[in-house]
Amino acid sequence: MGAPGADVAGAGAKGADVNGADVSGAGAAGAGAEGPGRDPVKAAIRERVLAHAGELVGLSHRIHAHPETAFAEHRAAEWTARALSAAGFEVTAGAGGLPTAFSASYGSGPVTVAFCAEYDALPGLGHACGHNVIAAAAVGAGLALAPVADALGLTVKVVGTPAEERGGGKALLLEAGVFDGVDAAMMVHPGPFETVRFRSFALGTLDAEYLGRPAHATLAPHEGRNAADAMTLAQVAIGLLRQQLPRDWHVHGVVTAAGEAPNVIPARAAASYEIRAARAEDLAALRARVEDCFRGAAVASGCELNLTRPEPDYLDFRDDAGLAELYAANAAALGRPAPVEREPFAMTDMANVSHVVRAIHPMLDIGAGGAVPHDAAFAEAAAAPAADRALLDAAVLLAWTAADLVRPPAGA
Structure with missing residues (x-):
């Protein structure tokens, strides 16, 4: 069943009201007279994200309403992969030998950028870490970049990565070679605050x-x-x-x-x-x-x-300074809140990827009202209008950062 007010099967109208949230204002700063609004590539990317707003929010809500724990995310993996396949991505199910993983590719450029889509839930708490938002944002970034991938010299990948909460899905995918040939890997995590330089134990x-x-x-x-x-x-x-x-x-x-x-x-x-x-x-x-x-x-x-040892070790996250700078500049241009610096406070198997591939793992504030991940109140916030707006911003920011990675700096 689709989310209220969201068309899961098709693209939502630009600027549509999705689940009571006016997404036409998402990233409003990016469409102004200054910054990325003057960049035709970035403007097109943002317009494409907004054109798919209903589909992306619908995917997020659908995953949220049907939580599945580590290595059991059969529906979430299928729904996420299907959204990409429908847009022309070449999808490989069961990537790395994991039944609930997939790898989807579009384009044939020399630089490969991977967006990681997490979709596992917590036992007893559902999506209290907001992985539904992560999955939808990764899909949104992929859909937005696909039409310009070859022109930019990009190969766009979206990797469905199960078992982040327990099981080390990305560590297993890394060992299986799923990230071989990837030049940069990115994801955005919902949180109670905004940060660019993620730190983890x-x-x-x-x-x-x-x-x-x-x-x-x-x-x-x-x-x-x-x-x-x-x-x-x-x-x-x-x-x-x-x-x-x-x-x-x-x-x-x-x-x-x-x-x-x-x-x-x-x-x-x-x-x-x-x-x-x-x-x-x-x-x-x-x-x-x-x-x-x-x-x-x-x-x-x-x-x-x-x-x-029931699962692989999760390493400490080591973000790429260059990618982080690109993302930070785009976040500021899009009007996101100023980021804060935090000491290590969490763990992620994305850290294993960061030891091998250039990577970033920023966090976006979803307006959870003081709730933190792994809290029941955060699960509720992960499908609220503020989270819907954040996931659209996340899709834009991921796609913009990937585009900046392969283009010369402005004025160069």
Whole structure:
């Protein structure tokens, strides 16, 4: 079912009222007598985004109304890919061997720019990170650039990237070669503030399982090996370790199993942990110290230990200064709020791409009224009129920045 007031199948009229939001004002500064409004290429790009406003907002709302979690985004991937296929993009489903990923290409220029479309949701919270906006903005940038791609010397790609919240979809796609040959990768993330230079922690995951020996807690405790005690020892060791960790190293986790009956010595205990550091290079050292805590507890308790990594490490984001400058200038010309600089506060698998490909990951304020991502109120805001306007601005800004990447500076 389409969003209220939005034509999911076809392009909306320029300047149409979409879901109660007047999108004719989106990026109004860009159409004035100054700045990009005087640039015929940028004017055409913006006009094309507005011409597809209804379709883009409809796609965003449709994904929002049908949240799908990591590696289960079958409908979102299909809807996003279909919007591109209908516009003449060559679409490859199941990119990188991931069923809910895709790669869509248009044009044959020597410079390849990829827009990343995230569309996974959070368990129990739906689109409380606004990935519906990200997907629609990536599609919008692709649709806007397609008619001028060859003239600009661009190959335009939109990559459907599942499992950002958990699973490291982009890391897996990177390893599978989906980003091979890409000269620049971009995406815009909705947020509670505006920023250009995104900063993120590197993130590693760790699952620990202790296997002991069950026994009656009163009649034969000496026959048992207590897996729950092993987990307690590990947690105490990690708690003490935190006292000596650098300020930007973090360890946190939850116990997911620790026995079932108080009169039976637990034969199995399990926990899921995360480690974070400001730099990817520090993750290995932090992981070694945390794993030693688990190993020491195994020795002390006489239990067997299994340590696994459930997903790829998320690296720290390293944006490209040149791309960031181009984006910042376009955001100012479009009338977006002044960006703020923030310390690392989140994680993203887009960071893995940024270690290999020139990349940016700006954030756009969607007017969430103080709500932050991963909050139920943010999920509601991600389909509100302010978010609709932000996604159209995001599509324009991504496309403008890609165009600037292959054109000489003004006056050159």
